[in-house]
Amino acid sequence: MKLTLSILKADVGSIGGHTRPSQEMMDVVKEAAAAAVADGLLIDAFVSHTGDDIAILMSHLRGVDSPDVHQFAWNSFIKATGVASRHGLYGAGQDLLVDAPSGNIRGAGPAVAELEFDHEPTNNPNRPAESFMMFAADKCGPGAYNLPLFLGFADPMYCAGLMLPKMIKGFTFRIIDMNNTRGDSIIELNAPEDYYHLTSLLRDNERFGIDTIASRATGDEAAAVSTQRLHNIAGTYTGKDDPVALIRNQGIFPAPEELLSPFAKAHYVGGDARGSHVMPLMPVALNTPVTGIYCLPLVSCVGFSVDPEGRFSDSHVDFFENEAWDEVRAKAQRKAFAMRDQGWSGAAMLPYSELEYSGFRDTVEGLERRFSFRDSNGRYPVGEGAPSEARAS
Ligand code: 13P
Numbered sequence: 001m002k003l004t005l006s007i008l009k010a011d012v013g014s015i016g017g018h019t020r021p022s023q024e025m026m027d028v029v030k031e032a033a034a035a036a037v038a039d040g041l042l043i044d045a046f047v048s049h050t051g052d053d054i055a056i057l058m059s060h061l062r063g064v065d066s067p068d069v070h071q072f073a074w075n076s077f078i079k080a081t082g083v084a085s086r087h088g089l090y091g092a093g094q095d096l097l098v099d100a101p102s103g104n105i106r107g108a109g110p111a112v113a114e115l116e117f118d119h120e121p122t123n124n125p126n127r128p129a130e131s132f133m134m135f136a137a138d139k140c141g142p143g144a145y146n147l148p149l150f151l152g153f154a155d156p157m158y159c160a161g162l163m164l165p166k167m168i169k170g171f172t173f174r175i176i177d178m179n180n181t182r183g184d185s186i187i188e189l190n191a192p193e194d195y196y197h198l199t200s201l202l203r204d205n206e207r208f209g210i211d212t213i214a215s216r217a218t219g220d221e222a223a224a225v226s227t228q229r230l231h232n233i234a235g236t237y238t239g240k241d242d243p244v245a246l247i248r249n250q251g252i253f254p255a256p257e258e259l260l261s262p263f264a265k266a267h268y269v270g271g272d273a274r275g276s277h278v279m280p281l282m283p284v285a286l287n288t289p290v291t292g293i294y295c296l297p298l299v300s301c302v303g304f305s306v307d308p309e310g311r312f313s314d315s316h317v318d319f320f321e322n323e324a325w326d327e328v329r330a331k332a333q334r335k336a337f338a339m340r341d342q343g344w345s346g347a348a349m350l351p352y353s354e355l356e357y358s359g360f361r362d363t364v365e366g367l368e369r370r371f372s373f374r375d376s377n378g379r380y381p382v383g384e385g386a387p388s389e390a391r392a393s
């Protein structure tokens with residue numbers, strides 16, 4: 001059968017500020033998911049949150065961009081928005097950027113990542129068992145996975161499996177230019193031979209993001225990332241992109257440890273407070289609220305297996321919950337303190353073009369109107385006035 005894994009994620013309200021959704025919000029989404037499984041729309045579903053974002057993970061036979069599946073997720077987010085509004089929670093409906101989208105909801109606000117593949121574990125030698133990981137990140141920009149996924153799929157320093165016959169042909173990266181708002185503008189680059197071209201693009205986490213990664217040996221898609229820019233959709237600041245990703249692992253794909261080890265860097269990403277800072281990405285357990293000193297961008301990762309009918313294993317493994325990651329969390333905080341020491345200066349905040357709060361830009365634009373040219377005699381030309389006079393206007 002052709003099985004599809006879909007994750008749709010949205011921030012539709014949170015308690016005490018932008019921390020986490022309320023229990024009642026989670027409950028209504030879980031009830032809706034259980035009903036969709038009972039009705040046969042979905043094979044299975046799993047609802048969680050990372051920071052203030054609710055993620056609905058689903059398995060089904062309806063393919064990528066299925067209007068029915070997307071509408072189900074949208075309606076579930078609307079229900080949670082209703083709870084958030086009734087209880088006066090912060091940012092109710094924040095990521096639902098359009099009124100009642102029809103069909104699939106890509107571009108309507110929620111983050112979407114989907115993988116469709118042949119699921120015949122009993123007679124597919126490439127995938128005798130299907131296992132995958134779900135990543136969700138909060139308080140960070142769209143390219144937060146660029147570095148760790150590049151290292152996990154293209155660098156034998158992190159993924160020794162690349163030296164094995166099953167993976168030695170490498171992987172194809174499809175990269176999206178998020179600045180092109182006319183549509184999905186995609187380039188395909190192959191690791192290893194396009195290594196330096198890949199890094200030339202992936203270094204820019206705000207403009208270029210990984211869309212999908214596929215095995216060059218079999219053509220199978222290994223990874224899908226929700227790569228979009230909320231402010232490009234909404235035209236104004238609405239919250240940070242907070243990307244999600246689905247990654248199949250083992251066999252013809254990297255193993256969990258190879259995919260996870262790059263996250264030990266706690267690398268700096270754009271996001272954090274007001275979506276406008278640069279701070280380290282801290283790996284956390286699923287369902288962790290944002291309570292860190294000056295936020296701290298968070299990433300969670302859980303693993304599932306899939307049975308021959310497409311159902312998720314009865315339990316999941318929470319990779320970052322383990323104490324093995326405590327040292328990385330401490331490192332993330334040390335890196336955060338170092339960056340916060342310089343407050344608003346230079347590298348601590350995103351450059352002007354990337355400031356997510358349009359209010360920051362309004363402040364600078366207001367000041368730009370007050371600049372005057374000074375001539376070589378130190379005078380301000382008649383009519384332009386001195387900077388001090390401009391202040392009055
Ligand atoms: P979210 O996108 O997670 O709502 O974060 C918004 C923000 O501005 C944090 O300071």
Ligand code: MG
Nearest residue numbers: 011018052091
């Ligand atoms: Mg929020």
Ligand code: MG
Nearest residue numbers: 011053138242
């Ligand atoms: Mg969020």
